[in-house]
Amino acid sequence: MDISLLESVPPLSPGAFAPAPRTARHPAHLVGGTPVLWVDEPFAPPGLGFHAKLEGANPGGIKDRPGLHMIREARRRGELAPGAPIVESSSGTLGLGLALAGLTYGHPVTVVSDSGMEPAVVRLLTAFGARVERVAAPHPEGGWQEARRRRVAELLARTPDGYCPDQYGNPDNAAAYRPLATELIAQLGRVDVLVAAVGTGGHSAGTARVLREYAPGLTLIGVDSVGSAIFGQPAGPRLMRGLGSSIHPSNVDYPAFDEVHWVAPAEAVWACRQLARHHCVSGGWSVGAVALVAGWAARTFPPGARIAGIFPDGPHRYLETVYNDTWCDEHGLLGRERPDGPDEIAEPGERVVTGWTRCGRVRDPLGRDITKAVVR
Structure with a gap:
């Protein structure tokens, strides 16, 4: 963090107070209006980072x-x-x-x-x-x-x-994220690239749909878990929760995606801990996976591209897993360096992926032909 940014803020004079915040009259009134944090190192060089939408600031998280x-x-x-x-x-x-x-x-x-x-x-x-x-x-x-x-x-x-x-098939799930998208527009002015974890498919579909009303050229990058069947990989055991699925939720808007990345648990743990260490903000498996991919996008897309990553929750429910050295060591998740970038496959089912892997073709595994090739 550039401490000079903080030093440029003048201190309050004695007796000066900020206006009293409006008091929420019900816990539901605390939902929404979540902050955005700039994230660069160690995910991207200074000035080439991404904007993290901190949905963990809601009482229970993004959902x-x-x-x-x-x-x-x-x-x-x-x-x-x-x-x-x-x-x-x-x-x-x-x-x-x-x-x-x-x-x-x-x-x-x-x-x-x-x-x-x-x-x-x-x-x-x-x-x-x-x-x-x-x-x-x-x-x-x-x-x-x-x-x-x-x-x-x-x-x-x-x-x-x-x-x-x-939640897997209800269109109200996706529709619930219109406010999230309009918050991003108000906070960032525009979004060129959206990085979102995919589980039920709700927040990726609903947020991207509204953002494209403002920026039709938006690039949507889906982030999945290894062992997930959503994007055409075979279903397998999954250590990570909150993203991925062993079924094919109908809320996943396959035509909306430009590419998909699969992330493995060790890579997500590395990212979660780096977020905590360098930015004092972190979360669970989805947060780590999104940060990893959003950092790659910040290094890869043209300078000036405005990249937003959605962080669905905070770290508290993961204190005995992601942030527990003993648990992580038992599962072989520690001591690994971040890969410089993802491996690449040309087709979603080309081979079974076991680590961070990118595919520029997105297909509906149930048969709709919505193939979209991305070459960068």
């Missing part, structure tokens, strides 16, 4: 936005009756958003997760009044997500007035 929006819209349409239960599958962040929505609108919330949900998140959800139910084993074909979705279906069958927002 507070769709949690509130999906429930509000379901109530407006009459799909969710007053006081009726909400049941949804989540690895954690949407669960926190739905707990906030349940508190806001008066609905009991059940979050269906799995054994990978961090104990801290389970305790936090319980403290917020949500009930957490975890499946014991992954589905043989659809993995943990499919196992969780089937449990949701079982619970709904026993709860006639229950409602599932279906």
Whole structure:
């Protein structure tokens, strides 16, 4: 950080006070208006960094936005009756958003997760009044997500007035991110390149769609996890949570993407820890993966390109994993240097990727022909 920037700010004179901030009258009023932080070294040389949108500043993270929006819209349409239960599958962040929505609108919330949900998140959800139910084993074909979705279906069958927002296929998920996009425009003036992690596909689709209303030439870079099936790789075991999927969510807007990068856990851990060490801001797996790729974009795109990366959450739920030396060492994630750049494949299914890899062709694995070649 250039300390001279701080030294240029004049101190307040004695007795001078900033205007009192407006007091939020409900926790839901704290959602949105998140800050942006400039990030350069060690991801990019000074002056060639990127703008990080810090969605971890929301009470529960980025999915507070769709949690509130999906429930509000379901109530407006009459799909969710007053006081009726909400049941949804989540690895954690949407669960926190739905707990906030349940508190806001008066609905009991059940979050269906799995054994990978961090104990801290389970305790936090319980403290917020949500009930957490975890499946014991992954589905043989659809993995943990499919196992969780089937449990949701079982619970709904026993709860006639229950409602599932279906974050994987509900268009309200993507629509919830219009405010995020308009905040970026207000904060940055324009965005030339957007780097976004992809899980359900909501925030990448919704944010890029609105940004392209202002800048039709926007480049959208998707960030996925190794072992994820979203962009045509075979589904496999995934250590990273919050991005990637063993199913193909219909909210993923394949035609919107210009390229995709897959990132491995060790690379994400390196990035998370560098963010914390150099910028006093960090987060979980998605944050690390996005920072790694956004830094590459800052080094690769023409100087002057305005690059934004969306950081979906903060570091707190990852203190016993990403930021725990013992846990990381047990999983072989420490002591590795950042690669200078990604490996390259010409087609999404060319080979199974095990580390940071880029592909300039994006295809819908379920068959739509939306091939888009990018050569840089």
